[in-house]
Amino acid sequence: MSWTNFLLALFGGVICWVAWIALAGATRTEPVVISTGSEQGIYFQVGKEIGDSYMNRHPEIRCEVIPSEGSRENVTRLQDGTADVAIVQNDAVADERVRSLAILYTEVLHLVCRKDAGIECLNDLADHPTNLGSLSGGTHPLVEALLQFSRVEIPAEHQQNLGFAQSAEALRSGDLDAAFFLVGLGSEIIEKLIASPEFQLVPIQIRAMEGEATFISERAFIDGFRTHYPHAKVAEIPLMSYEGSPITPTPSVGIGAVLACSADWDEELANDLVETIFAHRAVLGRKISLLSGLDEQSSQAQLQFPLHRGAEAYFRRNEPGFLAQNAESIGVLITVALLLASGLHGIKKWIDQRRKNRVDVYYGRVQHILDSIGHQRVSDFGAALRDLEAIESTTCQELIEERLDADHSFVILQNMINRCRAEIERAETAAKGD
Known part of the structure; x- marks a missing residue:
């Protein structure tokens, strides 16, 4: 096989491999359980609309x-790993395996x-x-805490723990006189109940004194309750929220409905999901009015629950980076470093100059010996060699x-010493020959 054919075959193989990877990535599915x-x-309804938006924005994802x-x-x-994402109340009891993605709306x-x-x-x-x-x-947990705070005791035989649908049926049949529903504003089940003249919405309030018709300020009452139940919010059922009812705003208490996920859920998937929610909030708000207030x-x-890392990355995406946040401090450090480097350079130059000056002294001493060689007697050559050896020994020690x-x-100095020694030996030999 020629080199040309080999390269063509190799190139074709690489193209096929890249195409296979791309095709595999395009058909990959990531099951997300909501x-x-x-x-x-x-x-x-909220979970379905969010899941549909997520899949529309990311076709490779299956919800x-x-x-x-x-x-x-x-x-x-979420805690046992059978779901990746869930809608929970902000007052729910959970451990470190649960993380928040975003508050979607307030349940009243x-x-x-x-x-x-x-x-x-x-x-x-x-x-x-x-x-x-x-x-x-x-x-139930919110109502139980609210009644305990209000010191309202309902006898056990009067207490029921029914789901929403069963509770509504019990109200219609007369088995119940009252029922609590923690739901989003505009809830269909409340809409159907209030449409009947038999039922009314009652404010979440207490009497100032037993037997009197005056009530404690709703705001003060809920603010007091929040000291014991910190995740509660002051809330209100607005005027005519349900086809003409209530005829006046009805004070109440609310809890945030949170889109949560497991703590070990994929960071990129979490970031994409939160990004999808806010990118599609106009569409989501038209389909479900509760989501129109997404902010x-x-x-x-x-x-x-702490924010998941993926959600936190999305919410912090527009914040300045480390360099921008610390530009002033970094500038000061660079200035100090330059000043320090300049100072160290100056010190080094001073030390080098001192060492150069010391070498110059030894240059002079060796040169003095060289200049005196022609005027010395035979008996002086030994003293000249000892002086030269002393210079050599001293310079080696200082080195x-x-x-x-x-x-x-230093190399020049060593060459001068060697040349001087050779000159002394040559002069001494010549003097002895004479």
């Missing part, structure tokens, strides 16, 4: 959106009551059958002690 909530709930019973189960899935606590029950605040719940939320969901600043504020440099000047 754990959400019930298929009728907002968690599932699997799976339902769950709520925030608690989602946390469990809705207290839906039968109008004929006469419930006006949390204090009135003590005598009424009330649903506190499913034990596997996120409503990079608020999405990373007051997170319980060892680094008071002289083994440079070109």
